[in-house]
Amino acid sequence: MEAVTDAGEQRWIAETLERLSRSQFRAKFVLTDKDRAYARAKGKETIDRHAHEMLRDRVGAAEPKNDGRQTPWRGHPVFTAQHATATCCRGCIEKWHHIPKGRPLTDEEVNRLADLVMAWIERDLVNHPIHPAHPVHTVQPVQPARPVR
Secondary structure: OOOOOOHHHHHHHHHHHHHHHOOHHHHOOOOOHHHHHHHHHHOHHHHHHHHHHHHHHHHOOOOOOOOOOOOOOOOOHHHHHHHHOOOOOHHHHHHHHOOOOOOOOOHHHHHHHHHHHHHHHHHHHHHOOOOOOOHHHOOOOOOOOOOOO
């Protein structure tokens, strides 16, 4: 992911995250240990690609299929972040980000919303660092299966 370098864009992200944090509903979202481990294992670039793909595929259309119910509540860090950042459906996007329903999201809008999702994920990861005493926070190597005799 390219770092957000534009000061105005950084300010928008910070202000939006602050505004969302004042919502009792949005503020309750945190990544699970499993999602944190997944995000750390896959890395920023892969998760950013997933964010772009999920936003484009799930909420990018003018009238997304199953709008309001298309984003799962869990199972991927981006899904949780979409609910936390109000990028989960076109209704939330319209209410919180003032992007009207009824037309496709532009590439610029998808990029901006993906930057917001990534900033939320990064903030969650920083607020929940890997703790050596809690191995659930780390990705365990896959052990080869024992040969069958």
